[in-house]
Amino acid sequence: MKRIVILGAGTGGTMMANHLVKKINKKEWSITVIDQETKHYYQAGYIFIPFGMESKRTLTKQIKQFLPKGIGHMNIRVDLIKPEENKLVLSDGKELDYDILITATGCRIVPSEVEGMDGEGWMRDIFDFYTVEGATALAEKLKTWEGGNLVVHTAEMPIKCPVAPLEFTFLSDWFLTKNGKRSATKLIYVTPLSGAFTKEKTSEILGHLLENKNIEIVPDFAVEKIDPANRIMRSFDGIEIKYDLLVTIPTNMGDELYEKSGMGDELNFIPTDKHTLQSKKHENIFVIGDASDVPTSKAGSVAHAQGEVVTKNILRYIAGKDLLPDFDGHANCFIESGYGKGFLIDFNYDIPPAEGTFPVPGLGPFSLLKETRMNHLGKLSAKWIYWNIFLKGIKIPFITSKLTMKGKKF
């Protein structure tokens, strides 16, 4: 019996288990899923926690609940991969062999990468919302917020869900206005990018929106250190920003396991073929989701599009056939803009977001690159779709894994 190990049972890993269990020859292959956690969090909902619209309870389910029958499941941390020997070393010291490994370990924030970030100010006046703990603590902080400089900051790219800091900023504007604290608050958006977003046209549109909402933008800001005692953030070229509340997206990195295993790049992301999703170094290792270094957004919707390609390619790899270069970088992201409205963007490696309708060309119901109420409703329905359709690896009508040009204006 040969073994496929899926390392990580978050968005990508759970989807892969559900895809493969239907496709693999079970007389020859077994599937084992490993995760250090017992709980699965709907991370896209974290953005709403600081504003009291979601909570840890409403975003958490059991990993087990989403894994198919007929596969193995281990709740343990993997400490090391020995890719030359096809072995995993678990945190209890035991080893596990694999024939094919799918890594789906995602990425996490590492505040200690910026001097002063995780010091005395952490969770006092410096918060993140990329963890359930951070987002929950920030909700408490915002309850007593009376005004001052609220700085929303991204330390360095890439980060998962690159639109999240913008969404947080728009939602803060709306939330503070609603609570009568907006006029006492100076909202400042600080980014290492040269504009509001990574894609030019989108950046322009969202940049205008920041301006209209009276949000100051500080681009090209590469943070050097934070002085938590005086609440000052400094850039490498000497610009200083004073904050009363700093909401930061710290450096995002892959699991440290890849550093130890000699498999990661500078940020512990795994060098991966951007079209086949096979590891560049090891042919029996495939990477799905945030753990890879492929140059597209790190998002659940991306993992969803990758799932089909990884499944096909694993079956081809087993059959000794050439892999298909079928992943085109397709990403599809809702952007909450506050006041019950939102944007939707759809793009891939080569084609930037354009205006149009989605997913049905000409009909919608969603509008691309436009601010509408329907897009906001789409964002809200994403939670149900995530738990009930995405994770189960079920195909969504009209949603293709590759980008479609239909219904778009260029």
Place this chain on the structure above:
Amino acid sequence: MGQKEIAGKTVSVNEEGYLTIHEEWNKEIAAAIAVEEGIGELKEGHWKVIEFLQKEFKENGTVPSLRRVTKAGGVPTKDLYAFFPGGPLKKSSKIAGLLKPASCV
């Protein structure tokens, strides 16, 4: 896309003045772009970065990230900003005759 005369040589550049054909690059062109970008005279520290970018580009086909220049190239971020104020990667890749790194998504 267009042509531009830099240091007495006509080269192909994009809208932002980045060389589009790396083979047209030479050290005189680098020096001229450095002056244009307000960096001034190129010293040893600058060249270390430029040569690292070119080596990486040759090996991987892309300009490395700032973090890679720091970690694998051994140049502290602080120095990078001192050598190339106002955007180390944007400026050093332009001087090195390489296309600006695609903004990461």
